[in-house]
Amino acid sequence: LHDAGIQVIGIIPNLRLAKRVEAAGIDMIVLEGTEAGGRIGRIATMAQLTNVLPEVKLPVIAAGGIVDGRGMAAALIMGAEGIQMGTRFLVSEECIVHPQYKEEIIKATDEDSVETGLSRNLGMRGLRSPFTEKYHQMEISGVPIDELNKFATGASRRVAENGLGDDGMNGMVQCGQGVVPIKEIKSVKQIIEETVEEAERLLRNAPSLVR
Numbered sequence: 001l002h003d004a005g006i007q008v009i010g011i012i013p014n015l016r017l018a019k020r021v022e023a024a025g026i027d028m029i030v031l032e033g034t035e036a037g038g039r040i041g042r043i044a045t046m047a048q049l050t051n052v053l054p055e056v057k058l059p060v061i062a063a064g065g066i067v068d069g070r071g072m073a074a075a076l077i078m079g080a081e082g083i084q085m086g087t088r089f090l091v092s093e094e095c096i097v098h099p100q101y102k103e104e105i106i107k108a109t110d111e112d113s114v115e116t117g118l119s120r121n122l123g124m125r126g127l128r129s130p131f132t133e134k135y136h137q138m139e140i141s142g143v144p145i146d147e148l149n150k151f152a153t154g155a156s157r158r159v160a161e162n163g164l165g166d167d168g169m170n171g172m173v174q175c176g177q178g179v180v181p182i183k184e185i186k187s188v189k190q191i192i193e194e195t196v197e198e199a200e201r202l203l204r205n206a207p208s209l210v211r
């Protein structure tokens, strides 16, 4: 990729991998905590920033559970160069997921997301549904990984295109744990502007926190 002039950014779930990709010559890392939507590792965003930032020289982008300017300001104060948001942009005017996908995230509480597949290193976070209940049963009962993969194949696409389905078995609404402030569908422009404005306001006011 470098030979073709392409910058390489890795999504990193722990310090071990961060050091490995740094040694391999990567350009930047997205340090993603377990509270993120989609594929996840086991370590929370705050702990990741705490553990990894002092140990690597690479620019770090923080991800996982950040949905507004407060999270952005906190990540920048911790020493990150920027943030990556996923869940917040699912609930945007431009996002083409099924309307039910967005409604489920708007309705979700902080306790509604679950991790599937972590016991098999296939961690994925989304909202609890009949599909995730069935997945957990299969995971706990120790079915072979091929069978789990077969059950989950196509699920992300099914829910994104068609919603959960009458029996809730289409799949899971992938999203992170940071959902409560997401109360309405906004344009991507509005989301970015509001996030940056809020972060700037908080960072400008930060000196008032110290005597």
Ligand SMILES: Cc1cc2nc3c(=O)[nH]c(=O)nc-3n(C[C@H](O)[C@H](O)[C@H](O)COP(=O)(O)O)c2cc1C
Binding pocket: 011, 032, 035, 036, 037, 038, 039, 063, 064, 065, 066, 067, 084, 085, 086, 087, 088, 090, 174, 175, 176, 177, 178
């Ligand atoms: C529906 C969904 C699909 C995602 N797919 C990918 C993916 O294919 N590759 C990837 O590196 N990250 C993927 N992510 C992770 C995001 O890039 C981002 O790091 C994450 O959403 C940040 O956490 P947040 O959801 O709490 O904002 C996905 C996230 C979601 C919610």
